[in-house]
Amino acid sequence: MSVVAKNLIWGVKRRTIVSDVSLMVAPGETVGLIGPNGSGKSSLLRLLAGLKRPMSGQVEINGQDIAQVPRKALSRQVAFVQQSVATDTNVTVADVVRLGRTPHRSALAGWSEGDEAAVAHALDRVDMASRRKQAWQTLSGGERQRVHIARALAQTPQVMFLDEPTNHLDIHHQIEILRMVRDLDLTSVVALHDLNLAAMFCNRIVVLEAGAVRACGTPEEVLTQKTLREVFRVTAQIVGMPGADHPHIRFSPE
Amino acid sequence: MAYDTSEGGAARLVLFLCLSLIVLIFAVAAATAIGDYNIPLRTVFLSVTNEVGLTSAGIAPIEQSVVWNLRLSRALVAALAGAGLAICGAILQALLRNTLAEPFVLGVSAGASTGAVCVIVLGIGAGGLSLSLGAFGGAFAAFALVALLSNGATSGPNHTILAGVAASQLFNALTSYIVTTSGNAQQARDVMFWLLGSFGGVRWPDFQLLLGVVIACLAICIWMARSLDAFTFGDEDAAALGVPVARIRLVLFAVTALLTATIVSMVGAIGFVGLVVPHAARYLVGPLHMRLLPASAMIGAVFMVIADITSRLIATQQTVPIGVVTALVGVPFFAIILYRARPQT
Numbered sequence: 001m002s003v004v005a006k007n008l009i010w011g012v013k014r015r016t017i018v019s020d021v022s023l024m025v026a027p028g029e030t031v032g033l034i035g036p037n038g039s040g041k042s043s044l045l046r047l048l049a050g051l052k053r054p055m056s057g058q059v060e061i062n063g064q065d066i067a068q069v070p071r072k073a074l075s076r077q078v079a080f081v082q083q084s085v086a087t088d089t090n091v092t093v094a095d096v097v098r099l100g101r102t103p104h105r106s107a108l109a110g111w112s113e114g115d116e117a118a119v120a121h122a123l124d125r126v127d128m129a130s131r132r133k134q135a136w137q138t139l140s141g142g143e144r145q146r147v148h149i150a151r152a153l154a155q156t157p158q159v160m161f162l163d164e165p166t167n168h169l170d171i172h173h174q175i176e177i178l179r180m181v182r183d184l185d186l187t188s189v190v191a192l193h194d195l196n197l198a199a200m201f202c203n204r205i206v207v208l209e210a211g212a213v214r215a216c217g218t219p220e221e222v223l224t225q226k227t228l229r230e231v232f233r234v235t236a237q238i239v240g241m242p243g244a245d246h247p248h249i250r251f252s253p254e
Numbered sequence: 255m256a257y258d259t260s261e262g263g264a265a266r267l268v269l270f271l272c273l274s275l276i277v278l279i280f281a282v283a284a285a286t287a288i289g290d291y292n293i294p295l296r297t298v299f300l301s302v303t304n305e306v307g308l309t310s311a312g313i314a315p316i317e318q319s320v321v322w323n324l325r326l327s328r329a330l331v332a333a334l335a336g337a338g339l340a341i342c343g344a345i346l347q348a349l350l351r352n353t354l355a356e357p358f359v360l361g362v363s364a365g366a367s368t369g370a371v372c373v374i375v376l377g378i379g380a381g382g383l384s385l386s387l388g389a390f391g392g393a394f395a396a397f398a399l400v401a402l403l404s405n406g407a408t409s410g411p412n413h414t415i416l417a418g419v420a421a422s423q424l425f426n427a428l429t430s431y432i433v434t435t436s437g438n439a440q441q442a443r444d445v446m447f448w449l450l451g452s453f454g455g456v457r458w459p460d461f462q463l464l465l466g467v468v469i470a471c472l473a474i475c476i477w478m479a480r481s482l483d484a485f486t487f488g489d490e491d492a493a494a495l496g497v498p499v500a501r502i503r504l505v506l507f508a509v510t511a512l513l514t515a516t517i518v519s520m521v522g523a524i525g526f527v528g529l530v531v532p533h534a535a536r537y538l539v540g541p542l543h544m545r546l547l548p549a550s551a552m553i554g555a556v557f558m559v560i561a562d563i564t565s566r567l568i569a570t571q572q573t574v575p576i577g578v579v580t581a582l583v584g585v586p587f588f589a590i591i592l593y594r595a596r597p598q599t
Contacts, residue, residue: 046490049494070498071496072497075494075495080494082491085487087486088351088353089536089541095541099484102484102497105480107478107479107480
């Protein structure tokens with residue numbers, strides 16, 4: 001499914017946080033959202049996922065204005081993975097992933113085989129199947145992150161928005177999660193801090209600066225010395241790597 | 255300890271509900287038999303079957319009247335009040351994501367007491383307006399204030415709790431002001447006693463009203479149980495799972511306000527049941543609301559009936575306010591929750 005944003009504007013009080021953002025994500029594409037702290041990545045993701053209402057502009061998913069789609073119907077197609085979540089409730093890993101079936105179940109419907117299959121499959125994808133009975137509270141930060149991604153997968157969405165999903169993860173799981181997201185047969189938009197990971201796994205990258213799109217294109221097009229210096233205020237060299245089809249960024253201490 | 259709540263969970267819930275129903279029946283029977291004047295269980299049983307029309311055993315009319323008109327209605331209202339407060343507690347703990355939330359965090363009891371004081375001390379609406387209606391009105395005024403302060407139902411849980419605290423302070427201040435400036439000693443004592451709760455004056459019409467309200471509210475809450483589960487990780491997370499957050503919050507806050515206001519206006523502000531019981535229920539049947547809500551209702555009912563028996567037993571010739579008993583049990587439990595809620599390393 002495609003995701004199209006048209007002239008999105010959003011802010012709090014008099015401060016504009018997302019200013020006039022338009023972008024298009026093709027079906028099946030993995031798009032990285034990068035930008036310095038406070039550039040509006042999280043807010044833009046929430047606007048795209050329909051969790052915030054834009055002050056003006058609109059988001060279309062598969063050609064449909066999401067403001068016109070009921071919350072529950074939207075959640076059957078769109079999943080959102082928050083940056084970090086917490087709870088005091090004593091729930092198990094399986095309980096949490098089962099929550100992903102919420103938009104598919106009516107108020108009093110029982111637990112179906114389809115639901116169970118979706119949960120088992122999702123747990124499998126993030127390599128947590130053997131931990132399903134473990135208490136969520138006892139998981140490490142990275143494991144919690146993977147469980148939340150499993151929950152999003154259990155929604156069987158066609159579009160997935162992830163807000164810095166690699167936070168808290170060790171390098172193995174960072175790569176694992178992003179490879180999984182890329183290989184999944186769905187459209188995804190991922191906010192990322194690690195520019196090299198973005199270059200490695202995203203088909204296209206959107207650079208946000210002060211709430212506006214600064215650049216948009218393939219990693220080679222976007223990750224230039226100039227952009228890195230002006231947007232991220234770092235000096236870096238872009239090196240091509242033998243045998244790899246993506247650029248690699250080498251930061252300089254100066 | 256955590257539950258994997260799908261496998262065998264439904265069977266365990268049914269077993270639990272059956273067992274607790276049996277315990278409840280025994281508790282109600284005991285509450286009907288025990289009092290200043292003890293009545294044998296056999297007489298209790300026959301009095302009830304006589305009234306229902308199943309038997310026509312020869313029971314002294316005074317005993318039959320005590321059983322049916324005084325004690326049975328009282329015990330059943332106690333059970334319903336306990337169930338209702340426990341449901342409210344479970345709902346609010348989920349919506350506000352706060353383990354220490356209870357039915358009175360929304361300022362409902364403070365508002366009810368102000369309403370009651372207006373009737374008792376100021377004599378507002380004397381004749382036409384009863385104490386219960388005054389309390390009910392006050393409770394809803396407080397709820398409306400909290401809803402207004404917390405900006406409809408759109409703001410976060412902490413905002414709502416703060417608004418509740420503010421409303422409670424305001425209405426408690428109003429109550430104290432009215433009592434100290436206008437009340438006499440006897441009125442102050444009446445207010446105090448009413449605030450701590452008593453099942454003394456309840457009769458069958460109270461039971462019928464409360465039964466209707468509790469069943470309706472429980473049905474609405476069960477209908478929304480799935481959505482409540484989705485609040486585990488917060489409002490935004492619930493929205494991402496397809497829950498219409500603002501609507502659910504508003505409906506459930508209104509349900510808890512209605513339920514609490516009805517109970518408070520009937521039997522006073524009985525604390526701690528709504529706080530303690532959902533925790534016990536969660537421990538027994540797990541955190542999913544489809545199970546938690548009915549289990550809380552049953553435990554709350556049993557707890558309140560037993561508390562009522564205790565309140566009549568601990569001091570002879572005199573009834574200790576029910577709120578005193580529930581607090582005496584509730585406070586140690588509260589301490590345990592606080593102790594266990596410490597941040598874990």
